[in-house]
Amino acid sequence: xxxxxxxxxxxxxxxxxxxxxxxxxxxxxxxxxxxxxxxxxxxxxxxxxxxxxxxxxxxxxxxxxxxxxxxxxxxxxxxxxxxxxxxxxxxxxxxxxxxxxxxxxxxxxxxxxxxxxxxxxxxxxxxxxxxxxxxxxxxxxxxxxxxxxxxxxxxxxxxxxxxxxxxxxxxxxxxxxxxxxxxxxxxxxxxxxxxxxxxxxxxxxxxxxxxxxxxxxxxxxxxxxxxxxxxxxxxxxxxxxxxxxxxxxxxxxxx
Amino acid sequence: xxxxxxxxxxxxxxxxxxxxxxxxxxxxxxxxxxxxxxxxxxxxxxxxxxxxxxxxxxxxxxxxxxxxxxxxxxxxxxxxxxxxxxxxxxxxxxxxxxxxxxxxxxxxxxxxxxxxxxxxxxxxxxxxxxxxxxxxxxxxxxxxxxxxxxxxxxxxxxxxxxxxxxxxxxxxxxxxxxxxxxxxxxxxxxxxxxxxxxxxxxxxxxxxxxxxxxxxxxxxxxxxxxxxxxxxxxxxxxxxxxxxxxxxxxxxxxxxxxxxxxxxxxxxxxxxxxxxxxxxxxxxxxxxxxxxxxxxxxxxxxxxxxxxxxxxxxxxxxxxxxxxxxxxxxx
Numbered sequence: 265x266x267x268x269x270x271x272x273x274x275x276x277x278x279x280x281x282x283x284x285x286x287x288x289x290x291x292x293x294x295x296x297x298x299x300x301x302x303x304x305x306x307x308x309x310x311x312x313x314x315x316x317x318x319x320x321x322x323x324x325x326x327x328x329x330x331x332x333x334x335x336x337x338x339x340x341x342x343x344x345x346x347x348x349x350x351x352x353x354x355x356x357x358x359x360x361x362x363x364x365x366x367x368x369x370x371x372x373x374x375x376x377x378x379x380x381x382x383x384x385x386x387x388x389x390x391x392x393x394x395x396x397x398x399x400x401x402x403x404x405x406x407x408x409x410x411x412x413x414x415x416x417x418x419x420x421x422x423x424x425x426x427x428x429x430x431x432x433x434x435x436x437x438x439x440x441x442x443x444x445x446x447x448x449x450x451x452x453x454x455x456x457x458x459x460x461x462x463x464x465x466x467x468x469x470x471x472x473x474x475x476x477x478x479x480x481x482x483x484x485x486x487x488x489x490x491x492x493x494x495x496x497x498x499x500x501x502x503x504x505x506x507x508x509x510x511x512x513x514x515x516x517x518x519x
Numbered sequence: 520x521x522x523x524x525x526x527x528x529x530x531x532x533x534x535x536x537x538x539x540x541x542x543x544x545x546x547x548x549x550x551x552x553x554x555x556x557x558x559x560x561x562x563x564x565x566x567x568x569x570x571x572x573x574x575x576x577x578x579x580x581x582x583x584x585x586x587x588x589x590x591x592x593x594x595x596x597x598x599x600x601x602x603x604x605x606x607x608x609x610x611x612x613x614x615x616x617x618x619x620x621x622x623x624x625x626x627x628x629x630x631x632x633x634x635x636x637x638x639x640x641x642x643x644x645x646x647x648x649x650x651x652x653x654x655x656x657x658x659x660x661x662x663x664x665x666x667x668x669x670x671x672x673x674x675x676x677x678x679x680x681x682x683x684x685x686x687x688x689x690x691x692x693x694x695x696x697x698x699x700x701x702x703x704x705x706x707x708x709x710x711x712x713x714x715x716x717x718x719x720x721x722x723x724x725x726x727x728x729x730x731x732x733x734x735x736x737x738x739x740x741x742x743x744x745x746x747x748x749x750x751x752x753x754x755x756x757x758x759x760x761x762x763x764x765x766x767x768x769x770x771x772x773x774x775x776x777x778x779x780x781x782x783x784x785x786x787x788x789x790x791x792x793x794x795x796x797x798x799x800x801x802x803x804x805x806x807x808x809x810x811x812x813x814x815x816x817x818x819x820x821x822x823x824x825x826x827x828x829x830x831x832x833x834x835x836x837x838x839x840x841x842x843x844x845x846x847x848x849x850x
Binding site for chain 1: 696697701702704708711713714715717718835837839840841
């Protein structure tokens with residue numbers, strides 16, 4: 265039943281780099297309408313796993329089912345079009361596009377976004393464009409970046425680039441948002457802001473899977489948490505329940 | 520104006536037109552989309568050869584002093600259209616091999632190598648297109664109806680070239696200013712992130728590569744109709760570098776920059792050096808050799824001091840965007 269149960273089921277995912285097992289048989293389920301945290305020490309394979317789910321990296325073996333559809337062999341762009349949208353650990357804005365353009369470019373369903381549509385001329389796609397400008401401005405307002413709409417994204421601060429990336433992902437109307445350390449390299453005051461926005465999005469029913477290092481943040485934001493170490497899942501549950509498990513505390517939660 | 524001056528002026532205008540068309544095409548690929556097409560001149564050449572053999576009589580004509588395939592004697596404008604289509608068709612196999620799997624830096628190397636290979640093959644496969652000697656006596660458009668050796672025909676050809684320029688500029692401006700053009704720019708800025716928001720980079724690159732090939736082919740068809748000869752020596756790989764210099768000097772990613780670049784580098788710069796040759800400074804061959812040095816310095820100088828070119832890509836401000844003062848007052 266696609267409309268119920270977990271939105272993402274990954275089964276026995278392996279990702280090997282020339283013999284190095286970065287992801288070594290990971291199986292997880294991501295429940296709908298919640299924020300799921302993915303934590304673990306450096307080199308645990310969290311970011312690699314996220315990239316495999318998003319299709320940025322191919323799977324060595326295993327299956328990924330997204331909302332009832334097997335997507336294991338779909339390229340990254342096709343997964344994004346189905347609503348499985350990721351962000352990146354490093355800033356990945358389109359530097360020489362304005363903030364507003366960064367949002368517009370992500371929007372599906374623009375008649376001018378094909379060679380044919382472009383050659384047909386402005387009259388063919390201006391309606392779509394106007395609608396999307398309005399939608400993008402709505403997001404900019406919500407994320408407090410209205411004043412920046414005409415600035416090049418490359419000139420924004422680290423925190424603003426994070427927000428741009430989240431807004432850009434939202435323009436696709438995602439069903440599952442994959443966030444790769446959305447707070448890394450961001451000023452503490454902006455961390456609060458991003459946290460607030462993510463909670464807000466969760467309240468609206470958006471499902472999020474996020475890799476995060478900062479455990480207090482995970483505790484505040486995530487409904488449940490998956491712990492990875494050395495390419496494997498070593499535990500899952502709420503943060504409070506995980507703190508009680510000895511091996512997990514040893515592996516990660518304490519120094 | 521004396522006849523000589525008219526010939527000089529019309530000659531310059533046709534060359535300017537051809538270079539503008541070529542730069543508009545290269546700007547779509549390189550300036551807008553970030554594809555370093557070091558084989559660009561091959562697409563111009565294939566357009567020229569195709570237009571030539573479509574318009575020429577069979578190679579048994581004129582005492583069979585040259586050999587080539589085709590010789591279909593088709594009426595204008597079929598050779599020009601054929602030249603453009605040939606450029607677009609060539610882009611398909613080249614694009615499929617080069618643009619799908621290789622990293623951008625290797626794409627550039629592969630395309631450069633392709634340019635050298637293509638030139639070598641055409642030079643040595645004599646029966647195909649008459650080898651190094653090239654093909655001559657290419658009939659100018661409508662030369663069966665107008666005498667091409669008149670001043671009026673010169674003006675007529677300038678007009679034909681202008682139509683080509685307008686057509687190329689129309690296509691280029693529609694692409695650059697569309698949401699599709701925006702997707703191309705996003706891919707240029709960060710390909711992996713573009714993929715993550717649902718853009719298929721292979722599809723984007725292939726389409727713009729084919730359009731660029733079509734326009735490049737047209738530029739070759741126009742040029743061969745004017746100079747009436749075409750040989751491997753006119754499309755050696757450094758010719759592509761001159762066009763890259765034009766895009767870099769003019770300003771990447773915008774059509775005005777591409778047009779400016781075409782007028783400044785292939786037209787203006789080369790014209791100046793050609794005049795310098797007439798001054799007989801130094802040993803013969805010195806000025807043409809220094810021209811390449813100057814082109815190189817021009818590219819490095821601009822990349823160093825003014826990487827965005829004379830006319831940088833414009834920042835796009837949308838209708839109804841907040842003006843900074845308004846925001847300050849409101850806040």
